[in-house]
Amino acid sequence: TFSDEQIDLNVTSEVTRAFIKKTLEYLAKKGASLIRLDAVAYTIKKRGTNCFFVEPEIWELLEFCREVLAPYGVEILPEVHEHYSFQLKLAERGYWVYDFALPMLVLHTLYSGSTTRLVDWLRICPRKQFTTLDTHDGIGVVDVKDLLTDEEIEKTKEYLYSRGANVKRIYSTTAYNNLDIYQINCTYYSALGNNDDAYLLARAIQFFAPGIPQVYYVGLLAGENDIELVERTKQGRDINRHYYTVEEVEENLRRPVVQKLLQLMRFRNTYPAFSGDFAIQETNSEHLLVLRWKKDEYEATLEANAQTFNFTVTYSDPSRGTKEKLF
Numbered sequence: 174t175f176s177d178e179q180i181d182l183n184v185t186s187e188v189t190r191a192f193i194k195k196t197l198e199y200l201a202k203k204g205a206s207l208i209r210l211d212a213v214a215y216t217i218k219k220r221g222t223n224c225f226f227v228e229p230e231i232w233e234l235l236e237f238c239r240e241v242l243a244p245y246g247v248e249i250l251p252e253v254h255e256h257y258s259f260q261l262k263l264a265e266r267g268y269w270v271y272d273f274a275l276p277m278l279v280l281h282t283l284y285s286g287s288t289t290r291l292v293d294w295l296r297i298c299p300r301k302q303f304t305t306l307d308t309h310d311g312i313g314v315v316d317v318k319d320l321l322t323d324e325e326i327e328k329t330k331e332y333l334y335s336r337g338a339n340v341k342r343i344y345s346t347t348a349y350n351n352l353d354i355y356q357i358n359c360t361y362y363s364a365l366g367n368n369d370d371a372y373l374l375a376r377a378i379q380f381f382a383p384g385i386p387q388v389y390y391v392g393l394l395a396g397e398n399d400i401e402l403v404e405r406t407k408q409g410r411d412i413n414r415h416y417y418t419v420e421e422v423e424e425n426l427r428r429p430v431v432q433k434l435l436q437l438m439r440f441r442n443t444y445p446a447f448s449g450d451f452a453i454q455e456t457n458s459e460h461l462l463v464l465r466w467k468k469d470e471y472e473a474t475l476e477a478n479a480q481t482f483n484f485t486v487t488y489s490d491p492s493r494g495t496k497e498k499l500f
Contacts, residue, residue, distance in 0.1 A: 184216050184234055194241050201245035207269065209250040210238065214259070226259060235268065250303070254310075254355070256318055257294075264299035272304045272384055273316035277329060279306065279375050280364060281321055284332040286480035288462040292453055294320050295382060295464075300451075302384040306375060307392040310410060311356030312364065333357060333364050340364070340398055340412075348407070358409035360391050363398040369430040370482040376434055377484055377500075380441040381464040381475040383451050388438065391415055394425040395434065433500070437486070440499055444488060446471040 182189045200208055216234060217227035238249050250269040253259045260270040274294060282291045314326060321329065334342050340359045357364075365371040372395060380386050391413055399415040417425075425431055441447060449468025456463055460480040466473045470491040477484035486499040 181218065182216075183218070185230075190237070193238065197238060197241045197247075198245075201242055201247045205247055207248050207250055208238075208242065209252055210235075211252050212254075213251045214253045214255065226253065226255070232266070235266075239268075254313055255315055257316055257320055260299060260302070261297075264301060267301075270299050270302045272298055272302045272382070273313045274298070274320055275304050275379065275382060276306045276312050276361070277314060277317040277326070278320060279378055280312070280333065281325060281329045282378070282462075282479050283365065283371050283375060283482070284329055284336070285325075287459045288479050289459050290321055290325070291378070292462070295453055298383055300383045304379050304382050304384040304386050305389070306379050307361040307389040307413065309389065309414060311358040311413070312361070313356050315355050330357060333359065336366055358403070358412045360396050360398050360413045362392065362395045367397055368482070369395070372430060373433055373437070373500075374477055374479075374482050374484050376437060377475055377477065377486060378462070378464075380437060381466065381473075386438075386441060388434075389413075390417075393431070393434070394422065395428065395430045396425075436499070440473075440486070440488075444471065444473055445469070446473040446488070 182192075184190070184193070197208065213235070214226040214231065215224065217230045218224050219227045219230065235249070235251060242249065248269060250271070251263055252271060253263065254273055257274045260272070260274075263270045275298075278291045278294055282288055314330070317326065334340060340357075340363055361375065362372050365375060376388075376392075394417070396413075396415055398412045400412070402415060403409060403412040426435075446466040446468045449466055449471070452465045452467070454463035454465060460478055462475070462477045462479060464475045471489060473486065473488040475484060475486055484500065488497055488499060489495070490497050
């Protein structure tokens with residue numbers, strides 16, 4: 174499917190099914206609680222189809238994997254990069270999914286200053302999901318189609334190429350083994366012009382969105398585009414795969430933007446409200462965003478201005494009966 178070195182297996186054969194079962198059981202016995210099925214939509218090969226998420230065969234394969242793991246209490250996470258409707262279909266059947274639409278929606282929000290499209294998605298997105306802004310791949314474009322209009326997608330891409338830091342359109346072309354109709358090669362920090370305020374707001378939105386947030390290692394360190402690496406390898410994705418030395422890690426951990434990001438991550442991981450109910454508060458301006466989580470007496474609120482990048486995170490402290498401010 175992806176390269177000459179990667180062999181496609183016939184997942185309908187008995188020997189392949191036995192191999193899949195053995196591998197899944199091995200991982201489960203080693204303590205895995207969730208197993209990601211990478212690029213699983215390409216597994217079914219069927220004449221007369223595009224061999225992508227072929228139904229109903231793909232559902233039979235996913236159910237097979239789920240049944241194998243059920244005795245171990247292990248769940249699966251199908252990784253599918255495509256139109257957001259695929260995530261909704263998977264979620265309807267109880268599978269974990271990725272929110273690959275969020276990265277472009279957040280960029281559009283912070284580029285345009287309008288929260289309308291983002292709010293529309295947050296109202297309908299799966300709750301049993303993992304959220305991302307960046308991964309080892311590029312920033313997904315195809316995932317957001319119809320959540321943004323074609324014109325909005327093009328405007329978002331153009332803004333990134335014109336206002337982002339050290340990013341060129343050529344890095345997302347076939348010259349660098351990529352096509353930007355599928356993804357844009359850029360770190361998320363550089364996509365926001367290496368702007369600390371915009372970047373922290375983007376992460377705050379991710380952490381307040383429904384789902385379990387994941388932060389890529391380059392994103393954790395608010396990493397910039399690695400032009401030297403991508404020019405050396407001619408692989409567009411390498412722009413977001415910097416090889417950090419120990420000294421670079423230590424230096425970046427001392428940056429204020431990274432310190433604030435770590436503070437926000439600790440809050441998201443420990444404050445009880447995030448295991449409660451999610452709500453979007455109506456506002457009188459498309460520039461404003463108010464997201465809230467509440468469980469029992471615990472309540473956390475993000476109030477943000479997508480035009481100025483100003484935001485506050487507040488939370489209740491039941492032990493004191495007070496409202497505290499994180500940012």
